[in-house]
Amino acid sequence: MSGFLGIYSKEHCIRDLVWGTSYLQHRGQKYCGWAVVHNGKMSYDHHKGKLREKFNFDQLKSIEGHLGLGVVSSGDRQPVSELSKYGEFLLAYDGNVMSAGELKEELLREGHSFTGHYDPTYIPDIVLVGKILALNGPVDGIEQLSRRISGDYSLALLTKGGIIAARGWGRKPLILGRNEDSWVVCSESCAFPNLDIEIVRDVRPGEIVLINEKGFETVKQLEVKPVKYGTFEWVYTANAASIIDGVSVEQFRNTIGAILAERYPVEADLVSEIPNSGIGYALGYARAAGIPHTRIFVKYDYADRSFTQGTKEEREEEARRKLIPLTSLIKGKKIVITDDSIVRGTQTKESHVPRLKSAGAREVHARIGCPLLRDKCGYGKTTKEKKEILFVRMGMSNEDDVRKFLGLDSVGFALPEDLAEASGKPLEELCLSCWGIS
Numbered sequence: 001m002s003g004f005l006g007i008y009s010k011e012h013c014i015r016d017l018v019w020g021t022s023y024l025q026h027r028g029q030k031y032c033g034w035a036v037v038h039n040g041k042m043s044y045d046h047h048k049g050k051l052r053e054k055f056n057f058d059q060l061k062s063i064e065g066h067l068g069l070g071v072v073s074s075g076d077r078q079p080v081s082e083l084s085k086y087g088e089f090l091l092a093y094d095g096n097v098m099s100a101g102e103l104k105e106e107l108l109r110e111g112h113s114f115t116g117h118y119d120p121t122y123i124p125d126i127v128l129v130g131k132i133l134a135l136n137g138p139v140d141g142i143e144q145l146s147r148r149i150s151g152d153y154s155l156a157l158l159t160k161g162g163i164i165a166a167r168g169w170g171r172k173p174l175i176l177g178r179n180e181d182s183w184v185v186c187s188e189s190c191a192f193p194n195l196d197i198e199i200v201r202d203v204r205p206g207e208i209v210l211i212n213e214k215g216f217e218t219v220k221q222l223e224v225k226p227v228k229y230g231t232f233e234w235v236y237t238a239n240a241a242s243i244i245d246g247v248s249v250e251q252f253r254n255t256i257g258a259i260l261a262e263r264y265p266v267e268a269d270l271v272s273e274i275p276n277s278g279i280g281y282a283l284g285y286a287r288a289a290g291i292p293h294t295r296i297f298v299k300y301d302y303a304d305r306s307f308t309q310g311t312k313e314e315r316e317e318e319a320r321r322k323l324i325p326l327t328s329l330i331k332g333k334k335i336v337i338t339d340d341s342i343v344r345g346t347q348t349k350e351s352h353v354p355r356l357k358s359a360g361a362r363e364v365h366a367r368i369g370c371p372l373l374r375d376k377c378g379y380g381k382t383t384k385e386k387k388e389i390l391f392v393r394m395g396m397s398n399e400d401d402v403r404k405f406l407g408l409d410s411v412g413f414a415l416p417e418d419l420a421e422a423s424g425k426p427l428e429e430l431c432l433s434c435w436g437i438s
């Protein structure tokens, strides 16, 4: 997973570029990078780690250039540079190639080679994508990409003449914004308000846009079928301040919370959340149920996002470390606790519920913002391994098995139709694969 921001500005863009990209940090914390074009020359830098730790804003200030691309990534080092007969470009890629092994073999048969420090058995998706774009040119290359891969993507290429950005079938967000000085394309709109950028619109599935000194231009609209919006963006991945495909992430979560309150009522003393992604659901539930919303876990501000950690052990350690229970508010209370989803269930079983019970909670009722996950995500989110999912791993047959396993007094999950209601999109336009619905 990754997040990127491309900008053309009448002013030198580095400040807005790096600040804007830092608002996407939740989309990836492993690598970060930036690139600019100045006087026909491209320069770029990338590092392992978080953007604000790796780049000193004061030192970056002197960098000149009106066109730029910033990126954060949980997987591969970005941006990737390519030089071909179509010119030089730098690529940022939020996506996956399910058929990466076959694509690598096809490209090798076609005579291409991969240089760099790659393990021959594993070529990163972004490198494969970069080859296709370099071979065919940016626009035809994106069209080729949409024909040759199974998976999904949003991407941006920084060229000397502008930024070319594109969206695949809809699972990966991409949005356009502007202010008096700048035109911006970005993974999420949460980067906009503090840069005084207004949303123009989402990039449509299949659309390829060019951003330069003239503004935005659609250079091609590909026929992509079926369009599938990335439901898990609203459920968990995206920042609550983002608006994705016309739907406020916070309002989506509030609506689901209210639906859960109506469907699974509890006479509780308080409603709280697993921070941060459970907050929107808790607020919606508390308002609809007329029960006080109270914080019982405080998130340690300097923790990483547990989902973006590499190994299972790292994720579990980070998940435990990041939450500090407010034990005096928990003792003797009947609690509704909201969370975005249950994927592996390990954090809920081994950390959240025992910590609430040992702090003296009388009852713990979990309300979950999406249906029970039943399958892997083939698109680079939740988990790549079906066997890691709680429901599959434990051979469960229904939600009550989950309740018993997690030691909860009750559990209630949102239904697929709730996701459609909260997003205002038809069910058939939502990606629901990870819930076992194709």
Ligand code: SF4
Pocket: 171, 229, 230, 231, 232, 233, 376, 377, 378, 379, 380, 381, 382, 431, 432, 433, 434, 435
């Ligand atoms: S399968 Fe689930 S997590 Fe993966 S893209 Fe679809 S909605 Fe998102």
